[in-house]
Structures are given as structure tokens and as C-alpha cells.
Amino acid sequence: NAGVTQTPKFQVLKTGQSMTLQCAQDMNHEYMSWYRQDPGMGLRLIHYSVGAGITDQGEVPNGYNVSRSTTEDFPLRLLSAAPSQTSVYFCASSPRVIATPLSKNIQYFGAGTRLSVL
Amino acid sequence: DQQVKQNSPSLSVQEGRISILNCDYTNSMFDYFLWYKKYPAEGPTFLISISSIKDKNEDGRFTVFLNKSAKHLSLHIVPSQPGDSAVYFCAASPRGTKAAGNKLTFGGGTRVLVKP
Numbered sequence: 001n002a003g004v005t006q007t008p009k010f011q012v013l014k015t016g017q018s019m020t021l022q023c024a025q026d027m028n029h030e031y032m033s034w035y036r037q038d039p040g041m042g043l044r045l046i047h048y049s050v051g052a053g054i055t056d057q058g059e060v061p062n063g064y065n066v067s068r069s070t071t072e073d074f075p076l077r078l079l080s081a082a083p084s085q086t087s088v089y090f091c092a093s094s095p096r097v098i099a100t101p102l103s104k105n106i107q108y109f110g111a112g113t114r115l116s117v118l
Numbered sequence: 119d120q121q122v123k124q125n126s127p128s129l130s131v132q133e134g135r136i137s138i139l140n141c142d143y144t145n146s147m148f149d150y151f152l153w154y155k156k157y158p159a160e161g162p163t164f165l166i167s168i169s170s171i172k173d174k175n176e177d178g179r180f181t182v183f184l185n186k187s188a189k190h191l192s193l194h195i196v197p198s199q200p201g202d203s204a205v206y207f208c209a210a211s212p213r214g215t216k217a218a219g220n221k222l223t224f225g226g227g228t229r230v231l232v233k234p
Contacts, residue, residue: 040226
């Protein structure tokens with residue numbers, strides 16, 4: 001009953017360090033997305049993927065890289081962390097085939113990774 | 119410029135009374151709207167949604183109203199319960215392919231406190 005699993009839950013980085021935020025889902029969902037949440041800004045889309053091998057940019061992609069080699073995993077890479085990337089990061093997934101019209105575009109979120117860049 | 123706005127950052131309501139959360143949008147391409155609920159240290163969870171072809175959708179204590187001409191939607195919670203205390207996000211999805219529809223645009227959130 002795992003759903004969307006994000007690791008780590010917390011991370012502190014120094015400016016310039018690199019790291020990868022992990023995201024895995026066990027629901028066989030084709031679509032996966034990364035969002036960041038900042039106070040008063042809601043959640044903003046960073047990158048998304050419609051299937052293995054296919055990724056695209058969202059609203060705030062600068063400073064982040066993604067790849068999707070399997071259906072289950074969608075890691076987010078910070079190549080050179082900056083203080084502006086201090087945020088809470090959420091991974092989400094959704095199925096390509098919807099069960100009912102009312103379940104259209106519903107995304108299932110992980111518990112988040114809280115990242116601080118000093 | 120935020121395309122989805124929730125102008126009330128917080129709301130306090132007495133248990134048993136109605137909670138009304140508001141959301142405005144500017145992009146005419148949005149055709150599907152969702153409300154998510156978020157507890158501290160957890161991810162957002164889906165609450166209720168509405169398509170632009172409808173003006174109302176109801177699910178138990180939760181009702182969402184959509185006014186397309188005003189580009190405004192609201193979420194009503196009746197009656198409010200202490201367990202409803204959380205942050206609520208409004209989100210919008212553009213028309214187009216299923217893949218495009220997955221690009222959700224979120225409002226800034228409204229923190230609801232239900233007092234016993």
C-alpha cells in the first residue's frame with residue numbers, strides 16, 4: 001500500500017553541492033511530476049513525465065534535471081544547489097487511463113522532501 | 119503573475135458551521151478544477167473536482183461551485199469538523215490532451231482552522 005514514496009524526508013545542503021531526490025511509485029502510473037511548494041506560492045510544477053524515456057519542463061525547471069528510465073522511478077537532480085532552491089519538494093503520479101470522468105487529472109502525491117540550502 | 123489565486127490565506131470557523139473557500143483564475147484554457155487538502159508533513163490529497171461543463175459537484179460534506187463567467191470557484195464544507203483543519207489548495211488543469219491536463223496550476227492555499 002506504498003503509493004508514492006519520496007526519499008529523503010529532510011536534507012540540508014551547502015551552496016554548490018549536488019544531490020538527487022528520489023521518487024518511486026508502485027501504482028504503475030504513466031504520468032509523474034515534480035512540484036516545489038513555497039510559502040504563499042502554492043505548488044509549482046518543475047518537470048513532468050508522460051512515460052519512461054519522456055520528460056518535459058514545467059513552470060520552474062531551471063536548476064533541476066530529471067530522467068525517467070523506468071515507469072516506477074522519477075528522480076530529481078540538483079546539480080549545483082542554491083539557497084533559492086530551499087523548499088519542500090513533492091512528487092506526484094497519475095494514471096494515463098482514468099477510471100471515471102470525475103477522476104480525470106487526479107494526481108497522487110508523496111509525503112515530500114524538505115530541503116534547505118545554506 | 120499567478121494564474122490561480124486564493125486570496126484568503128487563512129480562515130477560522132466554528133465546528134458545525136459552514137466553511138467557504140474561494141479561488142479565482144485568469145486562464146480561459148483551464149477546463150478542469152480540483153481541490154486538494156494538505157495536513158502538515160504530508161503530501162496533498164485529492165478532495166473533490168469539477169469539470170467546466172458543470173457548475174456544481176457535491177461529495178458528502180463537500181461541494182464545489184464553478185462560475186465560469188466570473189472565473190471563480192468555491193469550496194463549501196458543511197458542517198465543518200475539527201478534522202477539516204488543514205491547508206486547502208485549488209488547482210486548475212488546461213484543456214487538451216490527457217498529458218497536457220496533468221500540468222496542474224495551484225493557488226497559494228488557504229489554511230482552515232475549525233474550532234471545537
